[in-house]
Amino acid sequence: GEWNTTVRVSSTTLLFYASFVRLLSSIRPGLVKKINRLPTPIAGLDNLSVFLRGCEELGLKGSQLFDPGDLQDTSIRPTSCRVDCVLITIYWLGRAANSCTSYNGPTLDLKEFEGLLHTASVLSFLFV
Template sequence: RVWGQITGKTFGSSNFRSALENGVLLCDLINKLKPGIIRRVNRLSTPMAGLDNVNVFLRACGKLGLNHSQLFHPGDLQDISNRVTVRCEETTRRLKNVLITIYWLGRKAQADSAYDGPQLNFKAFEGLLGVALSKVVFRSADVRKLL
């Protein structure tokens, strides 16, 4: 909910990972938190454009003061579901990394006295992120409740 309140946009997908993999929503989010921090968002629907957007988003997070340990890896948003050797735990770990970055970005925004927008539900995030990886199941509907 908060995501839509901040960006004015919806996920457009029932899958959390696929909604974010092109990086457009991430770039739109951070530009709402700090207008102009990302000057150009690549809206082409190619994997390279998506990777470019995700990297630009992560650099912008660094400019806002997030450190390397608070950032997910660009590959965490890649679709690995069709790989034979990937276990569910790996997909869960990758999505958890993305949520951790969103959590810290939300914390940073709320600490900024210039930000007066919607607030993340930190208790819900902390509860979700504190659960053992093997028991965490990320569904878009669950994530939307947090955002």
């Protein structure tokens, strides 16, 4: 029923948040001390916080980071705006990974983000 679907989505969301932290660990081993594996919303927020702090340690600026609320926002703001904020962080993290000597994994095709970056500058003007 509906309850099981809600639990499944919640579990998937928590795994998604933990995957952000694992991504940081693959870019710079040792950057993340611990992934919170508890199946609770607080654990998910903890992992998001660890991810965002780790991004800053890799050189990303606050303006390049999404807000945790972008992943939980239920306002009338279009979903595409919220997703774009997350993708912009992934773009900047990809650039940081490319310049990180300890990382030799797959790389993002940063050209795929060009339209998003233009849209982001327009959105930041409209929604700030």
